[in-house]
Amino acid sequence: MDAELQAFRAQWRDEVVARHGAPAAEAPAAPAREGGVARRASPAPAPQPVRPDSLRTLLEALSEAHADSIARHAAASAEQDAVDGVAERLGALQLHASVHDIYPADEQVAVPVARLPDELWLAILLHIVMPTRAPELVPVPREFQAFEPEPGEPWRAYTGPDYVSLERVGRVCWRLRWLSAHTQVWKAVAQACEAPLVRAPCSWRDAFVHEPRVRMNGTYIATCEYTQQGLSVENVWVRVLHKVEFFRYLRFFPNGRCLSWLTTEPPSEAVRQLVPGLRTKGCAAGRWHMLVDDGAPPARRGATIVIDDLRDPHLRAYTFQMTLHLRPSPGRWHRLEMLAYSSLHLQTAEVVPIPHRHARPFVFSRVVGYGV
Structure with a gap:
């Protein structure tokens, strides 16, 4: 009986293929039953439409x-050349027709970097993304360490990716603007945080x-004032x-410390x-850790x-x-509002809210001195 059923299915599939010119779908399996009740499989979520890279599109x-x-x-120069007999203008215009080449400001000066392939340029840009070590840090005695850098841990763990220098390189010429927007470079930038950005239906850049993130190449500062009677x-x-x-200062690090x-x-x-390592009064x-506001549109997502x-x-x-x-501010992410502040007694486990009406x-x- 099973052999006859398989032969009938094969014959029916061949007839459908011959009639429609496309492979037939397998017959749907019978719905699974749980406790005598048929259970339907939940439909797969519809994939989000992929948005194009805004910078590459521009x-x-x-x-x-x-x-x-x-x-x-x-074309205008060719018509003028036919009248004036000047052939140099057309050649000068065609020299800079491509935006994927590097042209010197002075035509008499050679530009050796113009011959570098894209692979070497990408390796250079990935090296630029790595921030430099801060040159002038205040030395802190070892006995006053609050938390120390782990041995062998790269400096990126305390300053974040150097996307500022990457954007400055992109201002040099058209070709470097194209290369600085490469997916490989911005993927390294986006994944260099404690909570790496999950790729949205858009480019890494x-x-x-646009996705909420905490900036780490500086400090969040709150200037507080109040009057007291004397x-x-x-x-x-x-x-x-x-x-x-x-003043209240907050500095965040990609390794989850602050x-x-x-x-x-x-x-x-x-x-x-x-x-890292500062230990003083206050x-x-x-x-x-960060919890992204779900359900809000991208422009208002905090x-x-x-x-x-x-x-x-x-x-x-x-x-x-x-x-x-x-606060929602795509591209800037520069404002933080204090919602709650409390203390926990380690012996009694008592939680006491701390008033912050002056906050x-x-x-x-x-802060340029941080190395990024």
Whole structure:
């Protein structure tokens, strides 16, 4: 019986192929039953449409417009040459017709790098993405280390990818602009974080720009001010108000660590001290992770930053936790708002909210001395 059934199926499949010119689909299997009730398989989710690379699309449009402009100028020059007999203008215009070559500013000077293949250029760009070691860091004694760099760990683990220099290289000429937008380069940039960006239905560069991320080549700074009533030494009837100013500093690292520092030192003096190993009053080291806001459109998608296990060496009986909101600002990601701040007593497990009515939003400031 089984042999006859298989022969009938094969004959039916051949007839369908001969009639429609396409392979026939296998007969659907009977639905599985669980507890006497038929169970249908859930349909597979529809794939998201792939959005084109915005930068590459722009470069292609500009390249086509440039080629059309060269063609028009060449046609006009050919007509003028027929009248004036000047043949040099056409040759000069055709020299720069391609945007994929490197041309010197001075025609008399040779450009050896113009002969480099794309593979070598990509290797150079990947090396540029690796940040340089910060030249002037404040030395910290070993006994005051809050957390030390792991032996042999690359400096990228503390500064992030050097995408700023990558974009500067792209400003040199058309060819380097094309190469600096290569998928391989921006994939290395996007995956150099503690929580690597999952490739969205777009390019790696667009994902790096538009997906929420914490910037790490600088410090988030909140300038806080409040007034406090005082007394006048000379006249007790005079009301004196003191203006108190202090700063909160947050620095994030791609390895999941972070530093939080509450101090009165101004940013010009404090940011260069905010390095791994700093141990001073008001400085705590902890761990951070990010929760992306799901369901929001890309232009309004933010994230929640949770910093826990904040430990201040001067307050060994407590740990602190901070919850912040990363405002939606694609391409910038420069503002953090404090949502909650609490302390945890390690002996009693008591959680006490810490008032932060004087807190202001954190604004990101890039620090060149960090090496990126």
